[in-house]
Amino acid sequence: MTQGSRFDLLVVGGGINGAGIARDAAGRGLSVLLVEQDDLAAHTSSSSTKLIHGGLRYLEYKEFRLVRKALQERETLLRAAPHIIWPLRFVMPHMPNLRPAWLIRAGLFLYDHLARRELLPGSHGIDMRRHPAGAPLVDSIERGFVYSDGWVDDARLVVLNALDAAERGATVATRTKLVSAVRSGGEWQAELERSDGSRVSVQARSLANAAGPWVGQLLHDALGRPARHAVRLVKGSHIVTSRLFEHDHAYIFQNPDKRIIFAIPYEREFTLIGTTDVEYHGDPSHVAIDEDETRYLCESINRYFKRKIAPADVRWSYSGVRPLLEEESADNPSAVTRDYQLELDAQPGEAPLLSVFGGKITTFRKLAEEALDLLDAALGRQAHAWTAQVPLPGGDIAGARFEPFAARFAGEHPWLPAELARRYARAYGTRATRVIGGARSLAELGPTLAPGLYEQELRYLCETEWARSSDDVLWRRSKLGLHLAPDALASASAAIDAWFARAPAHIVQRATSVLPG
Incomplete structure (x- = not known):
């Protein structure tokens, strides 16, 4: 240009x-x-709860049109990008003092039927004393409900x-x-x-x-x-802890303040917890979680789990500012459409x-x-x-069935460690072969700049996906930074930034948005 x-x-x-x-x-x-x-x-857009969902709680605010539209889009997106969007089952423990069971059942019935549903199973009640999702929870929780939504790698x-x-x-x-x-x-x-x-x-x-x-x-x-x-700026913050449960379901918890909190399996080793809704008046570029939000999320989780967490257990946190439509009638940020x-x-x-x-x-x-x-x-x-x-890049997976695709990709590249092969399949879908290029061994992927990150992938991210810094790579295009101890993270960040600094101009031109004068 x-x-x-x-x-x-x-x-x-x-x-x-x-x-x-x-x-x-x-x-x-x-x-x-x-x-x-x-x-x-x-x-x-990289600070969400990372859900593709209709918004079950919006039914309580009579947002039926929004929920229907979102449920329709949920099906469309699951087909468009099955590598970065996939089904997730949610468990809602029943707390009789917060919402009656009949009201929850009615809401879930609407949620199941407001839009055509082909890819996801419907909702049903469960006995928490027998379901695997009940084991990590306090013994007083005896019943609950299960329903479907979707997970997305938002960035x-x-x-x-x-x-x-x-x-x-x-x-x-x-x-x-x-x-x-x-x-x-x-x-x-x-x-x-x-x-x-x-x-x-x-x-x-x-x-x-x-x-x-x-x-x-x-x-x-x-x-x-x-x-x-x-727009009304509302801050939503999340915390990440070590894994709090072993199964693959997520939880949606009701709070006494009528807000809901999610606890979601995250990056294999962790649990993602969020979110808050706090009025925000600062610079959106400098948003960050505060002590009250961290304490609120910990206390919300501790009402339900046998294993208690404290702010010291937080491994990582992030915050984003949601630009919501201003409504004079909505005093509660959670109620803003x-x-x-x-x-x-x-x-x-x-x-x-x-x-x-x-x-x-x-x-x-x-x-x-x-x-x-x-x-x-x-x-x-x-x-x-x-x-x-039309699928998104890498999403042209036959039948939108990720697991058979991932197994084929791993089988076609047996020299890739199983965990790395799966990460490539998840992040890049059918374009994972472009990431590895003509490599036939780990050595041919080039030097290791961080655990699990080889130069070949970094070059792809730079040339094709506009990456130009360690944050772009470790926290947005992947979550590799979450898996590194502080010293290892500092070392990896320095190595990646040094790579960008010495990369040839023709490689970084696209990433750095050079607009010729």
Whole structure:
């Protein structure tokens, strides 16, 4: 891309909504530029509870339309990316003092039937004294319920959408910030700033503001425009502990404050616990868990598990800021809708502007589809929606059946350690063969830069997935950092950053978003 390059659509924001919009637009034949001020999924989109779900608790707030839409998307996404999205069974222990059993049964019946369900089993009651999920829990819990939802590697979901967009012709520029954009001559005249401080100007026939927590700030500061909608910033924090149970089910726990907490098997060795809902007024770039949130999550878990945890047991934590639609009637952050609103500013003769307010990771594809329908109409185009039937990169697994695929991949590469072969299959799906290239032994994968991370994979992440730092690799495109002791993590981070520093310019060009002047 050169100074003065023209695009049909400039998308601002490299989270799940921006990446989804860029993918859909590129597939409809638009020339697309996606810009992200940091790394893909660097903020909210890598800080979720990592669930593809309808949102069982939203039924209590009568969000039936949102739940139905999310349940429909759950089925679509399970087929689109079976390597990074898979079914997960949830156990809800029954606490008679919080919600009556009949109410839970009614909610689960709705959850099972609000949308067509083909891939996941339905809900049913269980005797906790006999079910394996009851063993780790306090003896007073005698009954419960089991239902289905899905798990997702959220950061990789963003990367795969951006990758598909790029392979369909989009330009993806990370570490690139929109400084300003003005309408002129039926186009947007946009000024972008690279990470090194240099700037480049581009033109676009339309602009999509998918900046997440920064959506309002972008409208005000970079575009100089008011918004009809506002976002309410709500911080959600999670903690990770050593594994608290051995089975493969997750838990959904009811709290006396009417919130729910998940405890989810995570990265084989750990349990992921979250989330909180706390009003947030700071810079979304610097969000972090506080002592009260950590204590709240520990206390919530201790109501249910025999094994008690304390803040000292937390191995890792992360926080994200959710940009939720502002509602005057919702005093409780937990009650704020997770639905989205698309705001289109399209005056005759002017370049259209579409802004995304709210949303949740499960409905990103539908959001993008609706956004492109609006933009196509504003641009005087007619194009068909297409993403519902097309897998994401690596997701073209026969019958969406991951386990047979993983077994075949391991069998075709017997020199790979079993754990490494499975990680490659999970992270990259059918594209795992591209990651290893022509290697026929571990030695041919190159030097080890961290336990389980070989140079061949690092090169792939840099050349293909826009990685350019140790954080990009160890915490977003993988979770290898979670498995390392502090000293080993520091050493691995230094080795990876040193590799990026000395990598040839043609390898890192795509990752560093060099936009020629």
